[in-house]
Every structure is written in structure tokens, then in C-alpha cells.
Amino acid sequence: MDFVNKVRKTRILAANYTDLTAQNATDAIKKIQRLKQNELIHSIIPFADYKRLNKESAFATTLSKTIDGKVVQLSPTSHLWIMPFPLGATENPGNGSIKQNVEK
Numbered sequence: 001m002d003f004v005n006k007v008r009k010t011r012i013l014a015a016n017y018t019d020l021t022a023q024n025a026t027d028a029i030k031k032i033q034r035l036k037q038n039e040l041i042h043s044i045i046p047f048a049d050y051k052r053l054n055k056e057s058a059f060a061t062t063l064s065k066t067i068d069g070k071v072v073q074l075s076p077t078s079h080l081w082i083m084p085f086p087l088g089a090t091e092n093p094g095n096g097s098i099k100q101n102v103e104k
Contacts, residue, residue, distance in 0.1 A: 001028055004035055026058050033059070051081050079103070 005019045022028035033053070037046045053059035054076035063074040074080060084102045 001031070004028075004032055007035065007039075029059065054081065 001020060001022050008020065009017060020031055022031060033049060036049060040046060050061060050063070054061065060076035062076060065072055079102060082102045085098055085100055090098050090100055
């Protein structure tokens, strides 16, 4: 948590800053993940972290968003976490025999 607080001190105004503390390792990992999501928002890293950590029940997260007044959710077990191969890659004979990695 010392390193997390060191990074946060460079990002947050001193008047608004308070150190983060963690009760246990699980709490610390959740706070580290939150910091990474904020720092690396326009990268693949948060997506990859969610996908990897969704396999651990302590860190599995359901993402929610409201669109036009309707709440949509992405559960940790959803098939939508998988990125299918493009059609051109599966139909190109030069790629050998690539099989689609999703069924839906």
C-alpha cells in the first residue's frame, strides 16, 4: 500500500488526499486494481485484468452500465469476455486451420 499511496500522492491534490489502507491482501488487490483501472483507462490492461481476475471468486466483478434508462450488465461468466477471431482470419487458407474460439 505504500507504493499505491506514493503514486496517488502524485495524482491527487494535497487538500483532497488521504492515504489508502487495506484490511487484508484481498482488499489491497482490489484497491490496486482500481488504481490501475484509473491510470490505464485507454489501454487493454483493465480488460485483461478483469478477464483474468474473474476466474477468482474473491475478485469476480459484474460490470453495470445504464443506457437509455436500461441497466445492462456483463457478468464474470458471460461469453462476451471472449474476443472472436475475425472472419477473414478463419477463412484465409494461408493461416492454416484457425477455428473460432466462441460458439455464440
